[in-house]
Amino acid sequence: MNTKVLETLEYDKIKAQLGAFLSTPVGRKEADNLTPETNVETINYWLRETADGVLIDRLKGGIPLTKLADVTPHLKRLNIGASLSATELSEISAVLRNTSKIASFFEQMNDEIIGESLLVLPAQAQNLSVLSDVTQKIQIAIDETGRINDEASFDLKAIRGKIVGNEQAVKNKMQAYTRGKSAQYLSDPLVTIRGDRYVLPVKAEYRSQFGGVVHDQSQTGQTLYIEPQAVVEINNKLSELRVKEQVEEQRVLQDLSAALEPFTSEISQNVNILGHFDFVNAKARLAARLDAMQPIVNTNNHVDLQQAWHPLLDKHIAVSNDIALGDGYKAIIITGPNTGGKTITIKTLGLLQLMAQSGLFITTKRPSTVGVFHEIFADIGDEQSIEQNLSTFSSHMANIVSMIDNIDDKSLVIFDELGAGTDPAEGAALAIAILDKVASLGGYVIATTHYPELKLYGYNRPETLNASMVFDVETLQPTYQFLMGVPGQSNALAIAKRLGFGEDVIGAATALTTESDQDLNNMIVDLVSQRDAVKKNNMTLETRLKSLEEQSEKLSEQQRKLEKERAQVVLDAKNEANHIVASTKKQAEQLITEIRKERLNSGSQNSHLSEQELQSKKKQLDQLRQNDSLEKNKILQKAKRAKMLAVGDEIVVQSYNQQGILVKQHSNGQWEVEMGILKMLVDEDDIIKTEATAKAQQSKKKQKRKKIVNTNVVVGSSRGTVNASLDLRGVRYESALSELDRYLDTAVLANLGTVEIIHGKGTGALRKGVTEFLRSDRRVKSFRFANANAGGDGATIAELS
Structure with a gap:
């Protein structure tokens, strides 16, 4: 990608905004080296990285990186066997601590819902080398400020203990001189230090009162800083201890440096990964600041920006527009008044395309599509060159000539006021010739112009579309609305009339315009009115369609309710009929019983009703019964199944x-x-x-029916062997809560009064989930954490109802 277009479209200002969110040297370097990419797979991978970063930033506040120093020089020194200072080791320790924290952060997200939505960053985090032993060793020895801790070694702690004891002894002796009779010999009753030795400010005339060693004197010579003879020996001991301390500290630093030296390549890789995560964080936070969206990359270079605005403008003020190119046409000619927004519109297209090819989200209000251009050329603004003695027109032409030599079917060309700065007739002809040349090379082009001849060009040339910026003649103000398919309307006479010119001047000017110009203007007015009418009709149709959909949904709901009510009425009627039939059947059975008894008692064979006939009559009565089973009542069965x-x-x-x-x-x-x-x-x-x-x-229900006997046996036998403890450690969050729910059912059926849920401590997420579940569950009477000797807050004891 040529560097001139990056400057013309202010790409570096976007990178500057990105830099404000960076906190590591590697991240800043990656941002500084960022340029648009032309490989589709790379662009999509970068966009997926940004999407992961945006999701983490929204749900987790971003990847938890702290500010890191540049440790590359330290690693180089380790590779040659050098010993690092405490400050340098502290900076490497910060990298190691961040490595552990970030690796743990991504592992934790794998157990959460967000982990399923992340696309590429978790795989990158797996490349981090967590050096637990050496990290812990440095953390024990050196604090975050670069000071060597007492716990760095046993000898160091012992030496520092002796130093503290001797310092206290010296202070006690010296403080004694600042009180009582000796105080009268001092310029000030205080103890101070000169050359790492504790001294007293003694008046010069009383030097002999203390003996010892003079280490300094005041500018006037009236005060001598004397180390009394009584503390010389203790101060000597202190000096020896401090030398030992320095030697032991240097030994500790050498040991730590030697421990780090085998892992310099792993640490270097960690530095690069952490720096890249910092860069991803910055891309995500820039997207949040701009309220930007992830674009879709189209390999056929079909650009479709929906409600796009320029990313360097305030999103609350900027006017959003739809800009499309490449699908059906490869050239857009924009006409319209000055200060109407033509230049900012073409800049928006160019800059958003550069951002998307850099893996950045773009400023659109709806999902949008971008292309993949190997080159983007832009001729925008005043190109006048004083050094080369070139006019504005000459500079523009020279720039365009250099473009044409490199344009192909993977190029996007942006022209602002093409052909301006010279005779209008020649300028228009030259502009048409340049556009034809770009078209012959297969390039995609968007151009602005004032020439009316280019309005006709948009109609006559294939794969070319007219467009314009809307101007409100009533208010004499531009609306900054981009209008596709309609050329810009000439408003000079209308504006002049509204500003107060009389009919004589306006009439004379109208008479001087050519008939073709007037026809063209009338055609544009007609197109705009037709477009507005179509837009209005579409809005009306959309409103009606929405209303019809709502009515259809209401009718469907009413129909479902009616079917349900009808089924219920039928069911009630069948129940009533069955009740009547049952009563009749009972009476009939009594009658049959009596007849049968009578026949048996009389032994008569001449009865009018045989036994078979009696049973046949009974069967007919049975058939009168209505089936109210849900298995054959499809409507109620469906309603029950749904619930x-x-x-x-x-x-x-x-x-x-x-x-x-x-x-x-x-x-x-x-x-x-x-x-x-x-x-x-x-x-x-x-x-x-x-x-x-x-x-x-x-x-599943049918299969369960086949095994109902075996199932009942298993359930019945399991009640007596329910464990009073449930271990959820290592189980995923959602699975753990489901398992807890099933366990409580089993525990209640087994009449267990108290159960223990072991969830561990970890990050606390599972413990919090278990607590919230138990709090809202009616099966649980109360719950508490286990005793300290029984797991503490790593286990919860629940009393069941």
């Missing part, structure tokens, strides 16, 4: 028309539903099962 909800069911939330999974049912009757990365509470009436779930459950 037989269970944890893990795939369902549809009707109000959002979104699929989800049932997580658990709360005490108020609402269900917790997981939809993608979101969780929300939904009323049961708003939930219906998916057809796949209903069929799966029906199949």
Whole structure:
């Protein structure tokens, strides 16, 4: 990608905004070296990185990196066997601590819902080398400020202990001189230090009162800083101890440096990965600041920017426009008044394309598509060159000539005021010739112009489309709205008339314009009015369609309710009929019994009703009974099936028309539903099962019926062997809560009064989830953490109702 277009389209200002979010030298270097890419796979990978960063930034506040120093020189010194200073080791320790923290951060996310949504960053985190032993060793020895700790070695701690004891002894002796009779010989009653030795400020005339060694004197010579003879020996001992301390500190630094030396390549790799994560963090935070979206990359160079605005403008003020290129046409000619927004529109297209090819999100309000251009050329602004003695027109032409030599079918060319700065007739002809040349080379082009001849060019040339910036003649103000398919309308006479010119001047000017100019202007007015009418009709149709859809949904709901009510009425009627038939049948059986007794008693063979005939009559009575079983009542069966909800069911939330999974049912009757990365509470009436779930459950139900005897035996035998403890350590969050729910059911059936749930400490996420679950579960009377000697807050004791 040529560097001139990056400067022309102000690409470096975007990079400067990116740099404000960086906190590591490697991240800043990567941002400084960022340029648009032309490989599609690389661009898509960069965009997926940014998407991961945006998701982590929104849900976790970003990748938790702290500010890091440049440790590259330190690693080079380690490679040649040099010993590092405490400060240098502290800076490497910061890299190692960040490595451990980031690796743990991504491992934790793997156990959460967000982990399933991340695309590429977790794989990069797996390349981090967590050097636990050497990290811990340096942390024990050196603090974050670069000071060597007492715990760095046993000898160092002992030496520093002796130093403290001797310093206290010296201070006590010296403080004694500042009180009592000796104080009168001092210029000030205080103890100070000269050359690492404790001294007293003694008046010069009383030097002999203390003996010892003079280490300094005041500028006037009236005060001598004397180390009294009584503390000389202790100070000598202190000096010896300090020398030993320095020697031991140097030995500690050498040992730590030697421990790090085998891992310089791993540390260097960690530095690069952490720096790259810092760069991804910055891309995500820039996207959040700009309110930008991830674009879709189209390899056919079909650009479709939906409601795009320039990223360097305030999003609350900037006007958003739809800009499309490449699908059906490869050239756009924009006409319209000055200060109408033509230049900012073409700059928006160019800069957003550069950003997308750099793996950055773009400023659009709706999902948009970008192309992949191997070169983007731009001729924008005043190109006048005083050094080369070139006019504006000559500079533009020289720039365009250099472009044409490199344009191909993978190039995007941006022209601002093409052909301006010379005779209008020749300028228009030259502009048309340049556009034809770019078209012959296969390039994509978007150009602005004032020449009316180029309005006709947009109609006559294939794969070319006119466009314009809308101007409000009533207010004499530009609207900055980009209008595709319609050339710019000439508003000079209309504006002059509104500003107060009389009819005589306006009439004379109109008479001087050519008939073709007037026809063209009238054609544009007609196109604009037709477009507005179509737009208005589309809005009306969309409103009506939405209304019809709502009515259709209401009718469908009413029909479902009517079918359900009808089925209920039929069921009630059948129940009543069955009641009547049952009563009649009972009476008939009594009658048959009496007749049978009579026949047996009389022994007569001449009865009018045989036994077979009596049983036949009874069978006819049985057939009068109405079947109210739900298995044959399809409507009520469907309604019942729809309400037989269970944890893990795939369902549809009707109000959002979104699929989800049932997580658990709360005490108020609402269900917790997981939809993608979101969780929300939904009323049961708003939930219906998916057809796949209903069929799966029906199949499972049939299989369960076949094994009901064996199942009952197993359940019955398991009640007596329920464990009073449930270990959830190492189980994923959602699976752990489901397992806990099943376990409580089993424990209640087994009449267990108290159970123990072991969840471990870890990050605390599982412990918090278990606590919230137990708090809202009606089966649990109370709960508490285990005693300190029984696991503490790594286990929870629950009392069951």
